[in-house]
Amino acid sequence: MFPADDTIVALSSAAGPAGRSIVRLSGPAAVALAGGLFAGLEELGGFRCRAGLVELDGPFGPVAAPARAYIFRAPRSYTRQDVVELHLPGEVLAGLAVLALQAAGARMAGPGEFTARAFFNGRLDLASAAAVADIIDAQADSQLRSAVGIMEGALARLCRPAKDQLTEALALVEASIDLADHDIQLCPPAELARRLDDTAMQLEEALRRCGRWTGASLQPRVAIAGAPNVGKSSLLNALSGLDRAIISALAGTTRDVLSAPAKLAQGLEVLLLDAAGLDGSTDPLAQSAQAAARAAVASSEAVLLVADLTGELSAQAELLDELRALNSRARPVLAANKIDLAGDPAAALAELSRRLGLEALPVSALTGAGLGRLRAALANCLEALASPRQSGLLLHENQRSNLQRAAAAARAGAGLLCGAAELADRAELVALELRSALDQLAELAGQLANEELLGEIFRRFCVGK
Numbered sequence: 001m002f003p004a005d006d007t008i009v010a011l012s013s014a015a016g017p018a019g020r021s022i023v024r025l026s027g028p029a030a031v032a033l034a035g036g037l038f039a040g041l042e043e044l045g046g047f048r049c050r051a052g053l054v055e056l057d058g059p060f061g062p063v064a065a066p067a068r069a070y071i072f073r074a075p076r077s078y079t080r081q082d083v084v085e086l087h088l089p090g091e092v093l094a095g096l097a098v099l100a101l102q103a104a105g106a107r108m109a110g111p112g113e114f115t116a117r118a119f120f121n122g123r124l125d126l127a128s129a130a131a132v133a134d135i136i137d138a139q140a141d142s143q144l145r146s147a148v149g150i151m152e153g154a155l156a157r158l159c160r161p162a163k164d165q166l167t168e169a170l171a172l173v174e175a176s177i178d179l180a181d182h183d184i185q186l187c188p189p190a191e192l193a194r195r196l197d198d199t200a201m202q203l204e205e206a207l208r209r210c211g212r213w214t215g216a217s218l219q220p221r222v223a224i225a226g227a228p229n230v231g232k233s234s235l236l237n238a239l240s241g242l243d244r245a246i247i248s249a250l251a252g253t254t255r256d257v258l259s260a261p262a263k264l265a266q267g268l269e270v271l272l273l274d275a276a277g278l279d280g281s282t283d284p285l286a287q288s289a290q291a292a293a294r295a296a297v298a299s300s301e302a303v304l305l306v307a308d309l310t311g312e313l314s315a316q317a318e319l320l321d322e323l324r325a326l327n328s329r330a331r332p333v334l335a336a337n338k339i340d341l342a343g344d345p346a347a348a349l350a351e352l353s354r355r356l357g358l359e360a361l362p363v364s365a366l367t368g369a370g371l372g373r374l375r376a377a378l379a380n381c382l383e384a385l386a387s388p389r390q391s392g393l394l395l396h397e398n399q400r401s402n403l404q405r406a407a408a409a410a411r412a413g414a415g416l417l418c419g420a421a422e423l424a425d426r427a428e429l430v431a432l433e434l435r436s437a438l439d440q441l442a443e444l445a446g447q448l449a450n451e452e453l454l455g456e457i458f459r460r461f462c463v464g465k
Helices: 030-035 091-104 113-120 126-137 141-151 154-178 189-209 232-240 284-298 316-326 345-356 371-386 397-417 427-444 451-458
Strands: 008-011 021-026 048-058 061-072 083-088 221-226 258-263 269-274 302-308 332-337 360-362
Touching: 008 091, 008 113, 021 030, 021 091, 021 113, 030 083, 030 091, 048 091, 061 091, 083 091, 113 126, 126 141, 141 154, 154 189, 154 397, 154 427, 189 397, 221 232, 221 284, 221 316, 232 258, 232 269, 232 302, 232 332, 232 371, 284 316, 302 316, 302 371, 316 332, 316 345, 332 345, 332 371, 345 360, 360 371, 397 427
Parallel strands: 221 269, 221 302, 302 332, 332 360
Antiparallel strands: 008 021, 021 083, 048 061, 061 083, 258 269
């Protein structure tokens, strides 16, 4: 995927006007090739900086420009190869330097190739390499702190207790297979099942302590859900400031999932999703529309449950249970719509809050009453979801999936042992689950990877990193 025996070059600084642009080389000929432009480099050792002139052939003749060269000798460099950085005044000169170095024999680096070399040469594990991309993408202090922590091995430390427990359990299980013909009881099955349940609980708690990474280009999704004709489309229009949805007093006018951008409190930008009302309709078209609505709920970071304060409130608890089953990670926000039409709004709000166990926020999509408070509640909900908890770590969806699958495999192993008279009776099946759990933790910590995962991680990088 990434050849590592040649010398690569790229413009490493951001494009655009700047006082200094950086050209980076890595590989066995890095110092020699850079020395062709900047005299006197080859006699320098590692961790050295030299000021001088870079001599280039410009479009109108030779150019000599002041520059600085930084040398990092293998293996004590970012890529564990010889690395040279040329710091030049301006992007034009840097571009000419890259062309000259390519003409001299360097190859233009691909996206993330410098970090890929750091990974393949053992400088970084895969989790740390991915964290480098997160550092570049970070838009908030919490994201930066999390990425730096992961680059310094925080994920490996997070997994270590569970990994040690699973390794010990696997050793017992495999030993019971080897000693199956002997009358030796290494560990009662019930005791090992209890240990595995404890390990699964640790992994689930670790997942709860971690926040969720929201990428720089990804807007959080907020699904607007509720029964038909409660005012979901009206709220979509009111919150977004756009006439995105057709509004009608007739129930069931929304069929497809509609989306509209909206700005919440603290300037948080989200994507609102409005879909069909959820009920027990048996009409095929309505069922298709509701399937799309449920998919929107399941894929969202927050769920806004809209209730009609003037309508029947008894079915709202069942609807809330369905939304929670569809999306257990999203904390629902309850909007009591049509406050302007309610005869006794205070009593209706109290009754709705009591039935659902959630604070009902009074709003009117028609008059705009309560929208500011609703925006703030949604923003707080998303901030709580995204922010790091006790661990201070923000995990991507694939990383969260690794933890979930490891916990599920540990619980599956415990379940297999329930009711077993001897450990050896279920040992082979339990061993499969324990190996699966350990593989998930190894992948999370960056110690196990396949080619597809490598490509996905390094595609996130820009050229020069």
